[in-house]
Amino acid sequence: MTSFAFHTTPRIVFAAGASADVASHLRIQPKDRLLIVTDATILALGLAQPAIASLQAAGADITVFGEVEADPSLRTLLSAVEMARENDVNHVLGFGGGSSLDVAKLVALLAGSNENLDEAWGVGNAKGPRLKLTLIPTTAGTGSEVTPVSIITVGGHEKRGVSSPLILPDVALLDPDLTLGLPPHVTAATGIDAMVHAIEAYASKNPNNNPLSRALAVEALRLLGSNIETAVFNGHDKAARSAMLLGSMLAGQAFANSPVAAVHALAYPIGGTFHIPHGLSNALVLPHVLRYNAADSANGAAALYATLAAHTFADMDVTGGTQLICNSFIDRLAGLSAQLGLQTRLRDVGIGESDLAMMATDAMKQGRLLVNNPREVTEADALAIYGMAW
């Protein structure tokens, strides 16, 4: 018998240009006091200006925290919380890539209660209540607007996470126009990250892997696989940008309820130690982890990957046996990174062969992800996979 639980953001608004009309979508009142959590690039580009103007026109009080960095630190989070408290805000609006959205989630939690963050880390430990929370993504990849997770870098390079349905936002507002100016390498890396979310969710060994997540993953891969090239090479194609943002959100809903596995576990040491962007870290290990999983026929991963092949790449020849289709799917994914202009080997991003052992040790700390992998990964296996990826 199927049994599962499924959580997602209760209200999702998806419309080109919606961010310029955010006040009416959020039913903002003159008494509202908002903290906008974003980064310096977004502010410099003026990307948040139409949203800010809309909120001000509705009479709301706006404070902007514009200092979120990639792999946001605990210090950044705490300064944003302080700003929220000083200005007595009642609504936190995250505006940006996954980092800004992750910080916004925890600002809403910590400024809304006097919760001790040290007790909130981990799965299901947050207590709340939190402030009103709205998330507006400006990249198509993390799906953070529909995931109950926030990842913060503590003490230099340790990644810690809070996972709780409590930090799902009240509203996710998706405006594909915000993604039109993303540079090709960011579009490529974040797009592949979204594809990894869908692939790992679909094949996740997690007991909550469920039919909703699998259906969402299939549709996500159809949208992402058929639009990623156009979005990378013709960034102003509105239809492709819209499909990528929708695909990334559907993949987010899928993995929020059927969690990711060894690709992400092996990607984290690459991002944490070498400051390689999350999407590229995933792309670097993706084909090697899938090959490792598919090599053991007992776990069923090869058949699942073969099922995804035709959904992801409509032009793929899927006439052979399962193993053959699975292999072609993985080769096609490996080729996609190169075709989109991403680096494809760990050595290309400044990682030395002598770094691999430490990375394998680090990857073992991602036990919460490794348990979801279709095939068990030991430290020696992780080292061998990194060796293939090097």
Ligand SMILES: [Zn+2]
């Ligand atoms: Zn990811």
